[in-house]
Amino acid sequence: MEPERLRALIGEARVVLWDFDGPICRLFAGHSAQRVAVELVEWLEGRGLHGLLTDTERQSLDPHIVLRAVDRRHPGSDLVDELEERLTQEELRATSTAMPTPYADPLIQTWKAVGSRLAIATNNSPRVVRAYLATRGLTSCFAPHVYGRTRTLSRLKPDPHCLTRALSAMGSAASAALMIGDTPSDLLAARAAGVPFLGYARNERKAKLLRDEGAEEIVSSLQPVLEQLRSHG
Known part of the structure; x- marks a missing residue:
């Protein structure tokens, strides 16, 4: 990404909305998300609900796909509530082995120090985010602006709900904000909310997924963002 474009993107942002798992940390670095997904599927099968998921959903190895699939078929049910709580407990366990994203901590602290307002907009449980922060x-850098998974699972990204909640609570126009995310769902949510987007991709696979969805501004490290902020913040 060209330094001039990065500088402009940062300079225009008065509010910075962060995705959590990816840009801030690798939540499941030491606690496999794939294993969590398998265990959620096994829990459903143990209750005689094997047929609730398609083969694709069952093999996705993504706990959020499993959760949303069940919610589509039984929205607002006790089954969904129990499954979501099981996922939250697994996420909470993962915080003890989560790996901070390189340069994320000083970037967050620097952005806060130069007067920007920060919020988290994530599909993870807000309880998990607060525990990690x-x-x-880092709690004071974001408090109270943590907007995560609610019981209305249809509002998970790519729905822009958590972004619009953050903007509304902070009294910010979408054009004055910047979203930092690492998945196509982050990009789609930002696009729907009218928020400029900066993609973070720690490897080429992640970068390709973002590019395929139309992302133009992508960094492979947060270091250049920090350097730009320190030199022009």
Whole structure:
């Protein structure tokens, strides 16, 4: 990404909306998300609900796909609530082995120090986000603006609901904000909310997924973002 474009993107942002798992940390670095998905599928099968998922959903190895699939068929049910709580407990366990994204902590602290307002807009449980932030001493950088998974699972990204909640609570126009995310669903949510987007891709596979969805501004490290902010913030 050209330094001039990155500088302009950063300079125009008065509010920065962060996805959590990816740009801030690798939540499942030491606690496999694939294993969590398999266990959720096995839990459903243990209750005689094997047929609730398609083969594709069952083999996705993504706990959010499993959760949303069940919610589409039984929205607002006790089954969905119980499955969501099981996922939240697994996410909470994962915080103890989560790996901070390189340069994320100082970038967050610097952005806060130069007067920008920060929020988190994520598909993870807000309980999980707050637990992680507390371990890194970052709570004050975001509080109280953590917008995560609610019981209305149809509002998970790519729906822009968590972004619009953040913008509304902070009294910010979408054009004055910047979303940092690492998945196509982050990009689609930002696009739907009218928020400029900066993609973070720690490998070429992630970058290709973002490019295929039309992302133009992508960085492979947060270091150049931090350097630009320090030199022009």
